[in-house]
Amino acid sequence: MFKDLDPILHSQLRLAVMSLLISVKEAEFTFLKEKTNSTAGNLSVQIQKLKEAGYIEVIKQFKDNYPQTICKITSAGIKAFEEYVKNLQGYLTQK
Amino acid sequence: MDQEKKLSEQESLLIIQQMIQTAKQEQKDDGKGWILWGWLLFAASVFTYINLKTQWFSNYFFWNIFGIASLLLLLFSIIRVLFFKKTRKVKTYTAELFHKLNIGFFISLLLIIVAINRGVSPVLGFSLLLGLYGFWILIYGAGLNFKPSIIGAYITWAFAFAGLFVETFDWTMIFHAMAVLLGYIIPGHLANIEFNKAHGQEK
Numbered sequence: 001m002f003k004d005l006d007p008i009l010h011s012q013l014r015l016a017v018m019s020l021l022i023s024v025k026e027a028e029f030t031f032l033k034e035k036t037n038s039t040a041g042n043l044s045v046q047i048q049k050l051k052e053a054g055y056i057e058v059i060k061q062f063k064d065n066y067p068q069t070i071c072k073i074t075s076a077g078i079k080a081f082e083e084y085v086k087n088l089q090g091y092l093t094q095k
Numbered sequence: 096m097d098q099e100k101k102l103s104e105q106e107s108l109l110i111i112q113q114m115i116q117t118a119k120q121e122q123k124d125d126g127k128g129w130i131l132w133g134w135l136l137f138a139a140s141v142f143t144y145i146n147l148k149t150q151w152f153s154n155y156f157f158w159n160i161f162g163i164a165s166l167l168l169l170l171f172s173i174i175r176v177l178f179f180k181k182t183r184k185v186k187t188y189t190a191e192l193f194h195k196l197n198i199g200f201f202i203s204l205l206l207i208i209v210a211i212n213r214g215v216s217p218v219l220g221f222s223l224l225l226g227l228y229g230f231w232i233l234i235y236g237a238g239l240n241f242k243p244s245i246i247g248a249y250i251t252w253a254f255a256f257a258g259l260f261v262e263t264f265d266w267t268m269i270f271h272a273m274a275v276l277l278g279y280i281i282p283g284h285l286a287n288i289e290f291n292k293a294h295g296q297e298k
Binding site for chain 2: 024
């Protein structure tokens with residue numbers, strides 16, 4: 001019997017953001033937008049959902065008078081991502 | 096990217112692979128630091144060797160020139176960081192590690208240079224310098240999984256070890272030039288080619 005895939009992660013953009021963040025220490029919003037090829041509005045909404053789930057930490061600050069949003073994955077996010085990949089492997093090996 | 100689209104397991108796996116691959120590109124180094132320092136060190140060694148044979152100037156003339164060039168480069172870097180700082184959009188773990196290791200490398204380098212100026216024989220001192228170069232090259236190569244640097248590190252150490260047994264400074268300069276060529280310059284150019292290829296593909 002397979003476990004259900006985490007609905008927070010089982011979404012194209014949220015999964016892409018988490019996959020990027022798991023590989024780096026932290027990334028700016030603009031970096032995530034560029035690499036996921038998403039719109040700012042959509043990305044903001046998805047980042048908020050990941051933040052509410054406790055999977056990422058969002059730091060808003062000013063750098064050289066410009067607003068800057070930095071995202072980094074939390075330990076709960078890493079655990080959830082690892083679990084997601086494990087469950088995904090289960091589905092794929094079954095097929 | 097449409098976030099509401101229903102994902103299949105294969106699509107999920109593909110997204111993960113693509114994004115991790117994208118993040119990995121950020122970890123690549125352009126090799127320019129190795130190329131710049133490599134050629135400077137190589138030129139100083141070769142010119143010092145020629146100078147030892149011709150006796151145009153004092154024995155360490157070209158190393159003094161190298162020292163001045165290094166100070167100018169350092170000044171240029173400080174100005175660039177202070178006034179033309181490019182903010183990086185992403186921080187990688189390897190970049191953080193390399194930054195800290197760089198500090199350790201330069202402090203250790205300074206210690207050896209001061210030791211040479213305080214009486215340690217230059218023949219032995221340059222072997223110690225090569226040993227330190229090898230250490231940094233290995234960590235760089237291992238951190239970025241870049242084989243030419245890993246091989247370069249062992250070659251550099253081989254020259255460092257051999258350098259302990261030479262009698263004259265002209266041989267030290269030949270070993271130093273060879274080690275820098277194989278440990279810095281060639282891996283640096285290879286890293287630069289790989290970096291340009293990877294970033295060319297992205298565009």
